[in-house]
Amino acid sequence: MLVERSEGLFCPAGAFYIDPWQPVARALITHAHGDHARSGSAAYLCASPCTGLLHRRFGTDANIEHLPYGHTLTLGDVRVSFHPAGHVLGSSQIRLESAAGVWVVGGDYKRVADPTCAPFEVVRCDTFITESTFGLPIYRWDPTDNVIREVLDWWRSSQAEGKTSVLFCYTIGKAQRVLAELARYTDRRVLVHGMMLSTIDAYREAGIAMLPVDPATERPRGTSFAGELVLAPLSARGTPWMRRLGDISDAFASGLMRVRGVRRQRAFDRGFVLSDHADWPALIQTVTETGASHILATHGHAEPLARELGRRGWKTGVIRTAWEGEFTGD
Amino acid sequence: MIRFSELYDAIDRTTSTNAKVKAMAAYFASAPPPDAAWAVFFLTGRRLKRLVPSAAIRDWALDATGLEPWLLDECYAVVGDGAETVALVLDQLTPAEMKTTPLTLAEWVEDRLLSLRDADAATQQARVTGWLGSLDRLQRFILLKLITGELRVGVSQTLVVRALGQAAKLPTPTIAARLMGEWTPSAEWFTSLLSHDQSDEDRSRPYPFYLASPLEGTPESLGNIADWIVEWKWDGIRAQLVRRGGLVHLWSRGEELITHRFPEIAAAATHLPDGTVLDGEVLAFRDGAPLLFSALQQRIGRQKQVAQMVRAVPVVFMTYDVLEERGVDIRSLPLDERRQRLSALADRESGAGVIRTSPIVEEESWDALARVRTESRTRGVEGMMLKRRSSPYGVGRKKGDWWKWKIDPYTIDAVLIYAQPGSGRRASLLTDYTFGVWEGGELVPIAKAYSGLSNEEIDEMDRWIRRHTRERFGPVRHVEPVHVFELGFEGIARSPRHRSGIAVRFPRMLHWRRDKKPEEADTLDNVRKLLHTVEERHRPPGT
Numbered sequence: 001m002l003v004e005r006s007e008g009l010f011c012p013a014g015a016f017y018i019d020p021w022q023p024v025a026r027a028l029i030t031h032a033h034g035d036h037a038r039s040g041s042a043a044y045l046c047a048s049p050c051t052g053l054l055h056r057r058f059g060t061d062a063n064i065e066h067l068p069y070g071h072t073l074t075l076g077d078v079r080v081s082f083h084p085a086g087h088v089l090g091s092s093q094i095r096l097e098s099a100a101g102v103w104v105v106g107g108d109y110k111r112v113a114d115p116t117c118a119p120f121e122v123v124r125c126d127t128f129i130t131e132s133t134f135g136l137p138i139y140r141w142d143p144t145d146n147v148i149r150e151v152l153d154w155w156r157s158s159q160a161e162g163k164t165s166v167l168f169c170y171t172i173g174k175a176q177r178v179l180a181e182l183a184r185y186t187d188r189r190v191l192v193h194g195m196m197l198s199t200i201d202a203y204r205e206a207g208i209a210m211l212p213v214d215p216a217t218e219r220p221r222g223t224s225f226a227g228e229l230v231l232a233p234l235s236a237r238g239t240p241w242m243r244r245l246g247d248i249s250d251a252f253a254s255g256l257m258r259v260r261g262v263r264r265q266r267a268f269d270r271g272f273v274l275s276d277h278a279d280w281p282a283l284i285q286t287v288t289e290t291g292a293s294h295i296l297a298t299h300g301h302a303e304p305l306a307r308e309l310g311r312r313g314w315k316t317g318v319i320r321t322a323w324e325g326e327f328t329g330d
Numbered sequence: 331m332i333r334f335s336e337l338y339d340a341i342d343r344t345t346s347t348n349a350k351v352k353a354m355a356a357y358f359a360s361a362p363p364p365d366a367a368w369a370v371f372f373l374t375g376r377r378l379k380r381l382v383p384s385a386a387i388r389d390w391a392l393d394a395t396g397l398e399p400w401l402l403d404e405c406y407a408v409v410g411d412g413a414e415t416v417a418l419v420l421d422q423l424t425p426a427e428m429k430t431t432p433l434t435l436a437e438w439v440e441d442r443l444l445s446l447r448d449a450d451a452a453t454q455q456a457r458v459t460g461w462l463g464s465l466d467r468l469q470r471f472i473l474l475k476l477i478t479g480e481l482r483v484g485v486s487q488t489l490v491v492r493a494l495g496q497a498a499k500l501p502t503p504t505i506a507a508r509l510m511g512e513w514t515p516s517a518e519w520f521t522s523l524l525s526h527d528q529s530d531e532d533r534s535r536p537y538p539f540y541l542a543s544p545l546e547g548t549p550e551s552l553g554n555i556a557d558w559i560v561e562w563k564w565d566g567i568r569a570q571l572v573r574r575g576g577l578v579h580l581w582s583r584g585e586e587l588i589t590h591r592f593p594e595i596a597a598a599a600t601h602l603p604d605g606t607v608l609d610g611e612v613l614a615f616r617d618g619a620p621l622l623f624s625a626l627q628q629r630i631g632r633q634k635q636v637a638q639m640v641r642a643v644p645v646v647f648m649t650y651d652v653l654e655e656r657g658v659d660i661r662s663l664p665l666d667e668r669r670q671r672l673s674a675l676a677d678r679e680s681g682a683g684v685i686r687t688s689p690i691v692e693e694e695s696w697d698a699l700a701r702v703r704t705e706s707r708t709r710g711v712e713g714m715m716l717k718r719r720s721s722p723y724g725v726g727r728k729k730g731d732w733w734k735w736k737i738d739p740y741t742i743d744a745v746l747i748y749a750q751p752g753s754g755r756r757a758s759l760l761t762d763y764t765f766g767v768w769e770g771g772e773l774v775p776i777a778k779a780y781s782g783l784s785n786e787e788i789d790e791m792d793r794w795i796r797r798h799t800r801e802r803f804g805p806v807r808h809v810e811p812v813h814v815f816e817l818g819f820e821g822i823a824r825s826p827r828h829r830s831g832i833a834v835r836f837p838r839m840l841h842w843r844r845d846k847k848p849e850e851a852d853t854l855d856n857v858r859k860l861l862h863t864v865e866e867r868h869r870p871p872g873t
Contacts, residue, residue: 136401136404137395140418259409261414269345304400304404308401
């Protein structure tokens with residue numbers, strides 16, 4: 001059904017690519033993160049709730065078609081449908097059906113509840129391509145509520161020390177999830193880095209309820225940021241932009257923060273283990289629930305996950321990506 | 331143990347030295363003495379010996395989780411810490427939040443952990459597995475660290491000493507001296523550690539070291555050469571030799587007691603009159619000339635085989651100052667006067683040439699001195715020390731009276747942060763290193779270097795790196811920031827392409843500074859200053 005080509009995963013029977021990393025004639029996109037949605041392709045197809053984010057990434061004149069979750073389109077000899085992956089707004093698993101059987105490309109996914117996107121839907125298939133970003137048994141998420149309360153406690157204690165709380169998080173997904181989760185506990189306005197405004201707007205347009213935000217830097221010179229919570233992308237760390245924020249306590253919200261050495265190496269004051277990816281138990285649960293007999297692992301700790309699944313009786317393989325060793329999207 | 335875990339977490343969480351000291355001081359001031367005593371024990375890197383081997387912990391974790399050994403190894407490769415790996419995978423047994431057993435740190439250690447020594451393997455496994463299941467993630471991690479003796483907290487002994495000093499409102503050398511040697515953690519011991527009663531004060535204590543600053547301008551800017559005493563700058567270990575109460579103590583600048591490493595110096599010092607404190611340099615020395623610093627490092631590196639190393643690498647104590655004479659603190663006397671008393675001491679000393687007086691370099695003019703200075707390399711010294719004749723022996727790095735005029739201005743102390751395999755015959759070894767300097771609590775890459783280590787050192791470093799990799803990016807390993815190297819280079823320039831903003835030319839490793847802690851490495855600011863100095867020097871006249 002799918003073959004690996006230099007441009008990415010290709011479906012010969014349907015003449016399309018899925019999340020290609022080079023420009024192609026037709027690209028099906030699982031979600032709007034940069035390592036999955038690359039610009040320059042002639043035509044894109046995504047799930048309807050993903051459209052707003054893709055236009056922001058590719059420009060308004062990009063050729064983007066969309067399909068509601070669960071609707072089917074026939075491309076060549078392949079019946080294609082998108083199903084919620086629970087990763088970020090508009091994220092999808094892509095189901096492919098032909099005479100060769102049913103394949104599901106899971107994209108990035110998670111199983112825990114997230115107020116900013118549709119929950120993961122189990123799709124039965126013969127072959128399932130699973131991500132493996134956190135494909136080791138050390139990765140296991142605490143309940144989201146516990147983590148959000150840690151964030152609140154940190155914000156309050158930084159405020160008590162007269163510091164600005166700077167929470168680094170990804171611009172698509174994590175920032176909005178934090179804003180939506182915090183809204184259960186507070187109605188305080190949060191300041192955000194300018195790079196986040198557009199994607200936050202996209203989420204609001206999709207009807208996601210989140211805390212009110214203001215751009216962090218469009219404030220009169222000399223304004224104190226003490227006691228404020230500021231969300232910023234990791235790329236803003238250490239830039240002159242940070243200087244105006246005064247005395248800060250900084251934190252990073254990511255599944256990576258589960259490992260002490262990673263947090264220490266990056267020298268964040270705090271690390272919040274909040275991930276938009278499936279943890280180890282959720283990966284095992286998911287491949288089991290799909291009923292697939294063939295599992296292909298990609299994106300992350302693909303080898304150990306495949307080896308462990310192989311030990312447990314699955315037929316397995318590994319798909320390499322252009323992003324080996326890099327880390328995006330969490 | 332909850333409070334100790336919280337202390338650990340607070341220390342672990344921050345990169346600020348002051349915040350770490352503050353957290354420890356608050357703990358020492360308020361924790362029950364039996365707990366505080368054990369906390370000092372663990373925080374200063376001491377360990378409970380012969381409890382349970384790390385391999386057993388790993389096997390028990392495999393039993394408890396049903397994981398395959400290779401999968402646990404994969405986890406370890408990501409986590410880089412055995413106890414943490416086990417603590418994380420054991421999450422599958424217990425909920426993240428669990429009622430904690432309300433035992434104090436002292437109770438955990440004395441009633442539970444120490445009892446493991448006498449238990450058979452099956453009992454040990456049952457007990458430890460049971461305990462681990464009853465603790466939350468943080469305490470489980472701490473317990474594993476205590477059992478395996480690997481509780482490295484990210485604080486040096488110096489910081490613990492400073493925190494104890496703050497808690498007790500005592501000067502740090504008092505605490506440092508009281509922490510020396512053998513002691514058993516107990517409530518009584520901890521109380522005496524913080525006691526203000528100094529009647530039986532340890533007679534081993536050194537004076538705070540007086541440090542020289544790098545000469546910034548030309549020596550002419552210092553005025554008349556007649557006002558200055560010039561000595562060679564030795565490339566050894568700065569140390570104070572304390573002879574009091576019939577005993578000898580040799581202290582390094584880091585306030586570490588190194589007497590046992592250099593028994594020949596200790597023996598020679600018994601010929602000094604009681605109540606003498608000398609400042610000087612421990613040097614590897616043979617046939618009247620210093621050996622390379624790397625030779626001396628063999629003496630530091632080995633904990634064992636001291637006797638064997640004494641024969642292989644002879645050392646001397648090259649003294650250049652006397653701080654205490656007949657039990658009287660004479661640091662406020664002018665250097666000139668102290669120097670005279672030092673030579674009087676040296677005249678009557680009979681230590682088989684192991685204690686030597688650093689000669690004074692006598693020249694009529696700065697020009698003549700500069701010519702002599704060019705001999706530094708062949709003499710095996712690093713340059714010259716310029717000390718004002720009238721200077722008292724100060725405290726710390728107070729600028730103005732003592733200057734170091736090093737021959738190679740282009741050296742920095744940097745911390746090893748990344749390593750990757752070399753090429754050719756070194757392809758199987760991690761020999762290509764990247765070094766960082768400090769900038770706002772972070773190590774910023776400053777130079778890559780491939781040469782300067784001996785084959786033995788390369789092997790040793792390779793083994794260390796493999797065991798202390800924090801993260802891998804393809805072939806590049808990010809290692810724990812532990813090892814400090816003195817890097818030498820031929821040029822320095824601005825570079826927008828480097829994250830540090832600075833590029834260095836032909837960097838190489840001059841010394842593996844095992845005597846230095848990572849926090850003692852240079853800051854990016856220091857390197858920028860060096861850049862400015864170089865730029866000033868090379869600016870054409872009239873611009």
